[in-house]
Amino acid sequence: MTSTFNPEAFVRWFRQAAPYVHAFRARTFVVAFGGEMVADRLRFTQFIHDVNLLAALGIRLVLVHGARPQVEAELKAKGLRSRYARGGLRVTDEAALVAVKQATGTMRVEIEALLSQALPNSPMAGAQIRVASGNFITARPFGVIDGTDLQFTGLVRRVDAQAIARRLEAGEVVLVPHIGYSPTGEVFNLAWEDVAQSVAIALKAAKLLFFTDRLPTDANGKVIGELTAREAGALLKKGELGVQTTRALEHALSALAGGVARAHLVSRRVWGATLLELFTHQGVGTMITANPVEQLRAAKVEDLGGMLALIEPLEADGTLVKRNREVLEREIGNFFVIEHDGVIVGCAALYPFPKAKSGEFACLAVAPEYRDAGYGEQLVQACVERAKALRIRKLFALTTRAAHWFLDQGFRAAEPAALPAERQALYNWKRGSKVFVKRI
Numbered sequence: 001m002t003s004t005f006n007p008e009a010f011v012r013w014f015r016q017a018a019p020y021v022h023a024f025r026a027r028t029f030v031v032a033f034g035g036e037m038v039a040d041r042l043r044f045t046q047f048i049h050d051v052n053l054l055a056a057l058g059i060r061l062v063l064v065h066g067a068r069p070q071v072e073a074e075l076k077a078k079g080l081r082s083r084y085a086r087g088g089l090r091v092t093d094e095a096a097l098v099a100v101k102q103a104t105g106t107m108r109v110e111i112e113a114l115l116s117q118a119l120p121n122s123p124m125a126g127a128q129i130r131v132a133s134g135n136f137i138t139a140r141p142f143g144v145i146d147g148t149d150l151q152f153t154g155l156v157r158r159v160d161a162q163a164i165a166r167r168l169e170a171g172e173v174v175l176v177p178h179i180g181y182s183p184t185g186e187v188f189n190l191a192w193e194d195v196a197q198s199v200a201i202a203l204k205a206a207k208l209l210f211f212t213d214r215l216p217t218d219a220n221g222k223v224i225g226e227l228t229a230r231e232a233g234a235l236l237k238k239g240e241l242g243v244q245t246t247r248a249l250e251h252a253l254s255a256l257a258g259g260v261a262r263a264h265l266v267s268r269r270v271w272g273a274t275l276l277e278l279f280t281h282q283g284v285g286t287m288i289t290a291n292p293v294e295q296l297r298a299a300k301v302e303d304l305g306g307m308l309a310l311i312e313p314l315e316a317d318g319t320l321v322k323r324n325r326e327v328l329e330r331e332i333g334n335f336f337v338i339e340h341d342g343v344i345v346g347c348a349a350l351y352p353f354p355k356a357k358s359g360e361f362a363c364l365a366v367a368p369e370y371r372d373a374g375y376g377e378q379l380v381q382a383c384v385e386r387a388k389a390l391r392i393r394k395l396f397a398l399t400t401r402a403a404h405w406f407l408d409q410g411f412r413a414a415e416p417a418a419l420p421a422e423r424q425a426l427y428n429w430k431r432g433s434k435v436f437v438k439r440i
């Protein structure tokens with residue numbers, strides 16, 4: 001059998017993942033899933049391996065789980081019927097509560113066993129991950145809906161965030177089931193989505209991941225990769241998402257409103273979805289953010305690292321002129337950047353030549369994976385706006401590789417003589433850049 005291992009692809013992937021590894025260390029992620037996920041044994045084992053990997057990378061992990069199908073099975077085995085009130089909420093009577101305790105207890109042991117697995121040749125080899133569980137959730141009864149008392153079905157009343165944080169600090173993975181306890185000593189059956197949302201808010205989590213059966217798709221059936229809270233709200237109103245996804249998305253939105261930075265919907269049917277969603281640019285799920293993830297703004301000194309990562313390869317292949325790093329830092333005020341989810345993916349500068357009432361549009365770069373999305377055009381627009389505010393009448397650019405791009409943006413070809421005198425003196429005839437001018 002010939003090996004399909006591609007060392008180049010592997011190294012490229014590993015490097016692509018590096019910024020995420022840095023960004024995620026010591027951050028708190030809440031990963032939430034229903035009992036359906038645990039029932040699919042093979043997939044679940046792989047998922048737990050990925051969880052271990054995340055823990056090994058220094059991410060503080062809280063796993064929240066449900067047990068709807070398992071509770072259902074327990075009741076069925078006892079010849080009992082599940083009862084639901086309006087909105088699909090289970091009526092948890094005494095008998096159902098026994099089934100909940102049994103199903104949840106069994107699941108806890110099984111999850112702990114999987115997290116403890118450290119067989120040689122498995123991704124868990126050498127892993128020493130401790131799991132903590134406990135009475136972190138205080139609950140209260142849901143109450144009565146349309147005359148039906150939901151009995152032991154409850155709502156989260158309080159999360160003991162300090163206790164969870166202490167366990168995370170000790171390097172443990174925290175497992176929180178869909179169970180809560182009341183000060184009167186009662187046990188309540190909770191919706192795991194409610195628990196996940198409350199835990200994520202209480203811990204001010206950086207991410208909340210919901211595993212679900214279906215993801216939101218566009219008109220072509222393609223998974224929608226990113227949604228703002230407002231777009232997600234509009235999608236919910238359409239009512240086309242299915243019960244599980246609707247519930248997950250509603251709780252994701254509440255979590256964002258409560259201060260959680262990012263929520264993700266991830267399909268439990270996609271192999272390796274956790275890693276693909278977290279460590280690749282394109283992801284495989286739907287990321288929901290309070291505000292748009294991409295932002296065009298004036299550059300700051302802290303952006304220099306990200307800007308260099310973008311322009312260095314272009315300097316190396318001669319597309320951009322090499323800039324002195326100190327000068328770049330001094331002139332950072334001339335730059336705009338486009339930030340996408342915390343990563344600098346585009347930059348450009350406007351260098352004013354006030355005497356000639358003109359300005360140079362320079363150092364334009366967009367990260368290869370983000371090209372053809374209009375970022376280049378947005379950067380020109382930003383520079384045009386700034387130039388107008390400075391009473392600049394003419395924008396010029398020098399390029400060796402992107403002539404047609406500038407034509408598309410409304411620039412016209414010109415001679416070096418069209419440059420302001422100060423700039424003409426610096427024109428590098430050997431480089432032979434083409435000159436483009438745009439009246440604004």
Ligand SMILES: CC(C)(COP(=O)(O)OP(=O)(O)OC[C@H]1O[C@@H](n2cnc3c(N)ncnc32)[C@H](O)[C@@H]1OP(=O)(O)O)[C@@H](O)C(=O)NCCC(=O)NCCS
Nearest residue numbers: 364365366371372373374375376377398399401402404405
């Ligand atoms: C040039 C560059 C900034 C464009 O960024 P972008 O965000 O992809 O640009 P936009 O999305 O606004 O425009 C994309 C369009 O420009 C075209 N285009 C991209 N690069 C081009 C180039 N070098 N020459 C001609 N056309 C180009 C694309 O084909 C696309 O056209 P289409 O919409 O008809 O398919 C980007 O390709 C880049 O960083 N290139 C390397 C650095 C560089 O050349 N900088 C300019 C030096 S002054």
